[in-house]
Amino acid sequence: xxxxxxxxxxxxxxxxxxxxxxxxxxxxxxxxxxxxxxxxxxxxxxxxxxxxxxxxxxxxxxxxxxxxxxxxxxxxxxxxxxxxxxxxxxxxxxxxxxxxxxxxxxxxxxxxxxxxxxxxxxxxxxxxxxxxxxxxxxxxxxxxxxxxxx
Amino acid sequence: xxxxxxxxxxxxxxxxxxxxxxxxxxxxxxxxxxxxxxxxxxxxxxxxxxxxxxxxxxxxxxxxxxxxxxxxxxxxxxxxxxxxxxxxxxxxxxxxxxxxxxxxxxxxxxxxxxxxxxxxxxxxxxxxxxxxxxxxxxxxxxxxxxxxxx
DNA sequence: CAAGATTGAGCGATCAATCTTC
DNA sequence: GAAGATTGATCGCTCAATCTTG
Numbered sequence: 097x098x099x100x101x102x103x104x105x106x107x108x109x110x111x112x113x114x115x116x117x118x119x120x121x122x123x124x125x126x127x128x129x130x131x132x133x134x135x136x137x138x139x140x141x142x143x144x145x146x147x148x149x150x151x152x153x154x155x156x157x158x159x160x161x162x163x164x165x166x167x168x169x170x171x172x173x174x175x176x177x178x179x180x181x182x183x184x185x186x187x188x189x190x191x192x193x194x195x196x197x198x199x200x201x202x203x204x205x206x207x208x209x210x211x212x213x214x215x216x217x218x219x220x221x222x223x224x225x226x227x228x229x230x231x232x233x234x235x236x237x238x239x240x241x242x243x244x245x246x
Numbered sequence: 247x248x249x250x251x252x253x254x255x256x257x258x259x260x261x262x263x264x265x266x267x268x269x270x271x272x273x274x275x276x277x278x279x280x281x282x283x284x285x286x287x288x289x290x291x292x293x294x295x296x297x298x299x300x301x302x303x304x305x306x307x308x309x310x311x312x313x314x315x316x317x318x319x320x321x322x323x324x325x326x327x328x329x330x331x332x333x334x335x336x337x338x339x340x341x342x343x344x345x346x347x348x349x350x351x352x353x354x355x356x357x358x359x360x361x362x363x364x365x366x367x368x369x370x371x372x373x374x375x376x377x378x379x380x381x382x383x384x385x386x387x388x389x390x391x392x393x394x395x396x
Numbered sequence: 397c398a399a400g401a402t403t404g405a406g407c408g409a410t411c412a413a414t415c416t417t418c
Numbered sequence: 419g420a421a422g423a424t425t426g427a428t429c430g431c432t433c434a435a436t437c438t439t440g
Contacts (some may be wrong), residue, residue, distance in 0.1 A: 173408075242376055319402070
């Protein structure tokens, strides 16, 4: 059986590289802005955003970690640091005593809203102002088709 | 002056989140495959790919680091580890003695080609087979328009 | 004095083992 | 035994300081 030698110049690699580099650069820009103008890391912002957007404004630590693609230990320590800073609190889940919910404190909610203000400016400048509404929809559709199961 | 309170449900955030999550999940899948079936991390793969694709098959450490969005120290240590493993070598740049070129060893080139084989299967399965050629072009075009300067 | 590379210190992640609760 | 959460060990990154060369 003849196997073709894999070609490192294969164009399929570039399709992925574009995605990686675009995301990486945006992440660097948005992260810098969040640090400089809102005083929090992009990871903290994402965590607080996910909590603030959840239906009851609280999430099990594991659920937060899975959404952010963190290990369980990573999620625990992220919540530790957010709690030490006074942005979130752990509260016991009444239905299942293995579970700890993460909730926003008032200070956390304020920090989230403030950070959202500066983040939206960045999003507008670097993303949403560069594409039309139709193009944004098209991008969303393409990404949805790519989105892997795992 | 009236300032509107930033809305954490703003849809512009979701446009970005889709990009982040798609890339993050693909990275996790591709990284797992590269580790399990080719024995190298996605970071090592990217580094060796960039060297292997460079015109003369060598890159200054700084240039490699910038392309991968690493700090200078991070780039140095990445090259250290690749060198210890025998995949790359440092060679002195004849024109500028401050510069060290990173080159692939024979073993490194073999590892790169082998890893490319498994990676291409992943790319095909999770990316290029899910979109038509036109759609891939469209995605490339949209990402190019988004690509930030920095 | 600027630029490329390296080093030490510290942080934030993973992995694997462990504890508690289901 | 499985699932949620935590902990200790370790890894790989950043940041800031340093060395060498231009």
